[in-house]
Amino acid sequence: MNNSPVLRLNAADDVVIARQELPAGSWLEAEGLETRDHIPAGHKIALRDITAGSVVKRYGQIIGFATRDIRQGEHIHVHNLGMGNFERDYAWGVDSCPPERDAHQDTFMGIRRADGRVATRNFIGVLSSVNCSATVVRAIEDHFRSRGLSDFPNVDGIVALPQSFGCAFGSDSQMMAVMRRTIAGYATHVNFAGIVIVGLGCESFQIKDMMNAHKLHEGAMFHTLTIQESGGTRNAIEKGISLILGMLPEANRVKHEPVPVSEIILALECGGSDSYSGISANPALGYAVDRLVRQGGTAILSETSEIYGAEHLLTRRAISREVGEKLIRRIKWWEDYCERTGSEMNNNPSAGNKAGGLTTVLEKSLGGIAKAGTTSLMEVYEYAEPVTAKGFVFMDTPGYDPMAVTGQIAGGANLVCFTTGRGSAFGSKPAPCLKIATNNTLWRRQQDDMDVNCGTIVEGEETIEQAGERIYQKIIGMASGARTRSEELGYGSQEFVPWIMNAIM
CATH class of the missing domain: 2.30.130.110 (Archaeosine Trna-guanine Transglycosylase; Chain: A, domain 4)
Structure with a gap:
């Protein structure tokens, strides 16, 4: 003590x-x-x-x-x-070294799909291509929530993911490319056994254009419809329900089997951070990430605006100068973006962050990157790009938690770990989210929202390594189907927030 x-x-x-x-x-x-x-x-x-x-x-x-x-x-x-300006020494790759692989292969009870990928949940998804179809996808989900899925015990649920945009931006814009990439990533996510994408019909985001751009095709477990072609709202809801009823028997045929931990793709996130984040929960999660990487798994750090000022510590870990320079190009893009939009990269800490003791984005960033452990940076991805590299990687996203996690899940994350000091009440679907508290006060106050308490580190009751091992075991349990607090509370459907980059016209 x-x-x-x-x-x-x-x-x-x-x-x-x-x-x-x-x-x-x-x-x-x-x-x-x-x-x-x-x-x-x-x-x-x-x-x-x-x-x-x-x-x-x-x-x-x-x-x-x-x-x-x-x-x-x-x-x-x-x-x-x-804040103030100072020179960063990027020292490309000086701290990079091949990760040691554990001799013993840990396993979890996962679902092996026909294409070889491994799921941690077994949902059927109902995606909206535009806000105009949000009510329809919610109604389809509500139908199954009220009636239950007792005849299909291996299906974890029907998940509607309504969105707030999908129209009034250019077909050749960067935002359209990002939106297509995001929807395609969710439509093909390993945790969805089947998909229905619902549009209005006349929106800027045309489903068929997204399908063509990403070489997707309709089939027995992949369907699209529009409200206008279906003959209105009621008909669209009925058609969506009918399509899901047709997919449920096949979705229910899955079985859980032992699979290696190397199949885990873990999104790393923090929100409502405080001064304890970089002392307790983040380094403990970093320890768990190192364990995962040594098993051959993947961990994704994101939120470019929240590594600002600490990016030189990541370039030192880059597996090559090329990977390090990719990261710096994303930093430069954000600096230019902020200049064009009248924003500031150094204005990131929120009111809650400051109340919790964080003063500058530099301080917040240094604590934030502790989530990423100590292994080499293997690759840098743009928002919602498919993550194919093993090990520790970075994805360029905004610092807004739901938007960052949406990009990581679109990139293929099948699990999420989220640290918080102020008490963020977040959850995600189709990838479940483990919530980690940085301090005992939060743990006592919001225990219904939290899965792991790392306040024990602050109080000297536990080491970072001991807490990190607890997190690692919780990750394996979550991957095997153990429900998290946010799942029990029903979080996830409203937290689908694609990155809105351009002006809405």
Whole structure:
């Protein structure tokens, strides 16, 4: 048990982190200083006097620059710490090395599809190509929810994924290419035994154009329809129900069998992060990711705006200069995108992040990349691109959680792990989501939403490795069909949020 009221993460740090709320005048014995201000739990305390303009370090890395003189024992936050420019040494691949493979092959109870891919759930999906068909796909799902699937015990459910857009953007635009890629990724997702795609009929996003672009074809387990061609809403709902009834017997024929953990493609996500994220849940998840990679599995880090300022730590792990340069090209794209749209890359931390002790995007990014473990960066993908590489990879996505996870699932993720410190209530389908709490307060407050508590690390009750092993075992259980909290609560259908990149005309 760690009885110190603060945590020091690196010998080079200029700050310590309060493990609990500290009143002004608190004496920190090990640091030999007295707090000058009230310090909220998870917030930073200056270890020494820092002059205006000087760098401030946490994790042994720069998290910002003092915007005024800071005295030892002061609270460090938005009032005295800000962003600034500094040189990053990309050092292409200097920390890259081939991952060691475990001698013992772990397994889970998965579903082997006819094409060889492995599913962790067995759904039938009902996708909307445009918001105009969202009500229809919901009605189709509601029909089966109210009646149940007791005659088809091997089918995990009918999943409607309505969306908010799908029209009023150009057929040759970047956004159209991304939308087609996203819908195609979901339509062919391994966790869907069958698919019905529902459109209005006259929208910009034409189903047939997406099918042609991605060489998809209708068949016994893959159907499309439009409201207009079906003769209206009621007819479209009835047709969708009929198509699913026809697919259910085949979908029910699956069986679970032992398959290697190398078949797992794990999406990594964090939302509602706090200052503890980079201390507890994220490095513990990173340990589990290293375990997964050593088994031959795949883990996808995303949210380009939330690795900003820490990208040089990933280029050091790139398997080649080419892979590292792909990552930097995505960073440069975002810098240009922000300049064109009047946004700022360094304006990422939300109000909740700041309340939880995170001050700058640099600090948030350094904690965020801890989810990715320590192995080599094998590949960099654009949003919703099919992920084919094994090991640790990166996908370019926005920092908005549902949008990022949508891209990762479209890319093939069959499981999701999501860390949170403030209490994000998120879930996903068709890939289930494991929620990981960074602190005990959150665990006690929102236990119905959380699957794993890593507050034990903050309290000194457990090591990162011990918590990481618990997460790894939970991942295997989730892959084998164990229901997560978000699944029990019904999350996932409303969290399908493709990336909207262009102006809506």
